Amino acid sequence: MNAPDASTPMTTAERASRETDRTEALSRGESRLAKRFAALREANRAALITYVMAGDPDPATSRELMNRLPTAGADIIELGMPFSDPMADGVAIQRAGERALAGGQTLAGTLDQVRDFRQQDDDTPIVLMGYLNPIQRFGETRFLEAASDAGVDGLILVDLPAEHAATLTAKARDLGLSRIPLVAPTTPAERLPALLAQGDGFVYRIAFNGVTGSQSLDLEGPLGSALAQLKQQTPLPIAVGFGVRNAESAAAVARVADAVVVGSALVERLVESGVEGALALTETLAEAIQQARQSG
Amino acid sequence: MTDFPDANGFFGDARDGEPGPRYGGRYVAETLMPLIGEIEAAYDAARIDPDFQARLHELQQDYVGRATPLYFAERLSEHFGGAQIYLKREDLNHTGAHKINNALGQALLAQRMGRKRLIAETGAGMHGVAVATVAARLGLTCVIYMGATDIERQQPNVQRMRLLGAEIVPVHNGTATLKDAMNEALRDWVANVDDTFYIIGTVAGPAPYPRMVRDFQAVIGRETREQMIDRHGRLPDTLVACVGGGSNAMGLFHAFLDDTDVALVGAEAAGEGLDSGRHAASLNGGAPGILHGNRTYLLQSDDGQILDAHSISAGLDYPGVGPEHAYLHDSGRASYVAVTDDEALGAVSLCCRLEGILPALESAHALHEAGRLAATQRDDQVIVVCLSGRGDKDMDTITRHLMPEGISA
Numbered sequence: 001m002n003a004p005d006a007s008t009p010m011t012t013a014e015r016a017s018r019e020t021d022r023t024e025a026l027s028r029g030e031s032r033l034a035k036r037f038a039a040l041r042e043a044n045r046a047a048l049i050t051y052v053m054a055g056d057p058d059p060a061t062s063r064e065l066m067n068r069l070p071t072a073g074a075d076i077i078e079l080g081m082p083f084s085d086p087m088a089d090g091v092a093i094q095r096a097g098e099r100a101l102a103g104g105q106t107l108a109g110t111l112d113q114v115r116d117f118r119q120q121d122d123d124t125p126i127v128l129m130g131y132l133n134p135i136q137r138f139g140e141t142r143f144l145e146a147a148s149d150a151g152v153d154g155l156i157l158v159d160l161p162a163e164h165a166a167t168l169t170a171k172a173r174d175l176g177l178s179r180i181p182l183v184a185p186t187t188p189a190e191r192l193p194a195l196l197a198q199g200d201g202f203v204y205r206i207a208f209n210g211v212t213g214s215q216s217l218d219l220e221g222p223l224g225s226a227l228a229q230l231k232q233q234t235p236l237p238i239a240v241g242f243g244v245r246n247a248e249s250a251a252a253v254a255r256v257a258d259a260v261v262v263g264s265a266l267v268e269r270l271v272e273s274g275v276e277g278a279l280a281l282t283e284t285l286a287e288a289i290q291q292a293r294q295s296g
Numbered sequence: 297m298t299d300f301p302d303a304n305g306f307f308g309d310a311r312d313g314e315p316g317p318r319y320g321g322r323y324v325a326e327t328l329m330p331l332i333g334e335i336e337a338a339y340d341a342a343r344i345d346p347d348f349q350a351r352l353h354e355l356q357q358d359y360v361g362r363a364t365p366l367y368f369a370e371r372l373s374e375h376f377g378g379a380q381i382y383l384k385r386e387d388l389n390h391t392g393a394h395k396i397n398n399a400l401g402q403a404l405l406a407q408r409m410g411r412k413r414l415i416a417e418t419g420a421g422m423h424g425v426a427v428a429t430v431a432a433r434l435g436l437t438c439v440i441y442m443g444a445t446d447i448e449r450q451q452p453n454v455q456r457m458r459l460l461g462a463e464i465v466p467v468h469n470g471t472a473t474l475k476d477a478m479n480e481a482l483r484d485w486v487a488n489v490d491d492t493f494y495i496i497g498t499v500a501g502p503a504p505y506p507r508m509v510r511d512f513q514a515v516i517g518r519e520t521r522e523q524m525i526d527r528h529g530r531l532p533d534t535l536v537a538c539v540g541g542g543s544n545a546m547g548l549f550h551a552f553l554d555d556t557d558v559a560l561v562g563a564e565a566a567g568e569g570l571d572s573g574r575h576a577a578s579l580n581g582g583a584p585g586i587l588h589g590n591r592t593y594l595l596q597s598d599d600g601q602i603l604d605a606h607s608i609s610a611g612l613d614y615p616g617v618g619p620e621h622a623y624l625h626d627s628g629r630a631s632y633v634a635v636t637d638d639e640a641l642g643a644v645s646l647c648c649r650l651e652g653i654l655p656a657l658e659s660a661h662a663l664h665e666a667g668r669l670a671a672t673q674r675d676d677q678v679i680v681v682c683l684s685g686r687g688d689k690d691m692d693t694i695t696r697h698l699m700p701e702g703i704s705a
């Protein structure tokens with residue numbers, strides 16, 4: 001694999017050609033993710049990706065929230081698949097998963113929630129996020145087929161590293177599902193090409209070392225330059241997640257990344273002030289992202 | 297058979313050209329992947345470094361007290377009236393269990409890597425005590441994650457860890473036992489990758505842990521082999537060990553994997569019985585899945601959610617099992633039985649009265665199975681049981697169950 005070396009800066013011409021690649025890659029293909037990112041790029045706006053846990057706090061409320069997220073300004077929906085042992089998640093998402101499971105949420109139920117959403121919205125991309133065990137128990141191939149059939153666009157699998165992902169990624173791709181790679185602050189430059197080569201849809205850059213929702217974001221530090229480097233190495237859009245909590249941090253991320261992921265803050269808001277509260281936060285964040293690049 | 301795991305950390309191989317069931321691997325968040333790679337590289341270098349091995353050996357001998365005796369349990373053997381039962385006395389190690397074999401090895405590795413902060417999960421508290429102990433000895437900071445339920449039932453060990461200078465973090469999530477402590481330790485690690493070394497206490501977790509922990513525990517089986525050959529000029533017929541995550545069992549089994557005449561038996565915790573649904577027998581009552589970084593047998597629901605384990609012994613109260621055991625189970629090289637809470641309590645009592653040895657509740661599961669087997673065998677046959685730890689920590693539980701009216705009764 002002939003990947004650019006992160007340590008050597010590119011020439012202006014190289015950078016320009018990379019930019020063209022990015023734009024082409026975004027509009028190529030028919031996937032909802034590609035179309036949505038192409039449209040947003042056209043509008044010079046970052047995407048707002050909202051994470052909610054399927055079935056939290058109960059199946060009906062979760063469906064209502066999900067169905068109303070696009071109108072409130074969500075461009076892409078990340079739907080959590082609850083798991084009893086979410087080792088990479090902080091307290092907010094742990095509790096969300098516990099509530100969902102206590103309410104009887106199953107993997108089949110989660111796919112059903114997607115199917116339900118698709119009745120009214122065939123454009124907003126849906127990405128499922130979660131852990132491998134429930135999927136393996138369901139049956140990997142059966143799950144991928146069912147997810148594709150339900151209208152899922154991508155998968156973020158927290159505990160599936162690139163080293164073990166080849167088979168699943170290929171199967172997913174055949175079914176039109178993107179396996180979205182996670183890139184961490186600890187990911188060394190030499191590991192990136194392999195991660196990115198398998199990746200599809202977009203790249204999820206974890207903002208800091210830690211679990212979801214544990215810190216707030218610092219764009220002054222190494223994250224800014226890491227994003228610049230990452231952009232040179234992949235034509236895929238780059239989303240930044242973990243630590244976006246309010247309009248200010250959402251706008252800051254929107255200036256430097258292609259997408260802003262909000263999870264724990266939204267999940268907390270849902271518990272505190274219900275669907276209306278969560279939608280109000282979504283509107284605030286969408287507005288901040290909308291204005292970020294104009295004022296910035 | 298001794299060549300596993302492969303380069304990707306898997307145990308098991310292709311069968312008839314089809315990929316067979318494979319266990320292990322490295323199913324963790326991307327943040328941890330580079331770090332775990334570093335640990336593997338550092339471990340592989342330390343493994344063949346004579347200086348590292350010499351220091352490990354010296355501390356094993358003078359600090360831990362190795363080699364541990366292989367003791368002929370004459371009266372227990374008489375009681376069952378069959379095979380000769382030998383006890384590999386890991387309870388005589390410093391801190392009272394086999395756990396320190398691994399804690400010492402990993403702490404030396406952490407020190408070699410320049411890590412200043414050790415974290416660990418603990419169930420019974422024996423691994424926590426072992427890590428707190430070696431942290432004190434090596435001058436490293438120590439944080440122990442322990443389920444709130446376990447803190448309650450293993451008080452003496454909690455006090456010991458505090459005295460040794462460790463910080464104890466109670467975990468209230470989920471079932472508030474070992475698996476939840478492990479989740480919490482993993483979360484700590486993800487947030488503190490720069491200075492922290494996670495000492496996993498059993499042969500589970502992402503590669504290279506199952507291999508590394510096994511290697512540090514393999515001293516149990518190496519000594520047993522030598523001691524048997526010295527004394528009897530031959531190998532034992534059967535090895536029995538309890539299986540929580542499976543580290544004392546892998547430690548005993550490893551040196552004998554290629555001796556196919558030696559039967560390997562693991563005793564899982566059947567809790568209140570396999571049919572009760574309240575047990576911790578992942579191999580006897582679980583199905584393959586992925587948890588804590590490895591593919592292995594797990595207690596899980598039809599929807600792939602991890603179920604609560606139950607055992608009277610905190611150290612066996614885990615819904616998974618090390619991936620090498622999953623492989624040995626499938627391949628038939630080892631067999632795994634399940635022993636109930638009551639049977640284990642019975643073995644505690646018997647071992648106290650006949651041998652003057654108070655075994656840990658965990659180890660008592662293996663003792664029960666050894667007794668059962670011995671009764672069916674000839675008196676020229678030899679069973680070695682891993683007496684993985686001493687039972688002082690369990691006195692509260694034992695008293696409550698065996699002597700509800702109090703010790704004097």
Ligand SMILES: Cc1ncc(COP(=O)(O)O)c(C=O)c1O
Nearest residue numbers: 422540541542543544611684685
């Ligand atoms: C004395 C003793 N034996 C056995 C175990 C179970 O662990 P493993 O199966 O890894 O040997 C424990 C765990 O805490 C223990 O303290």
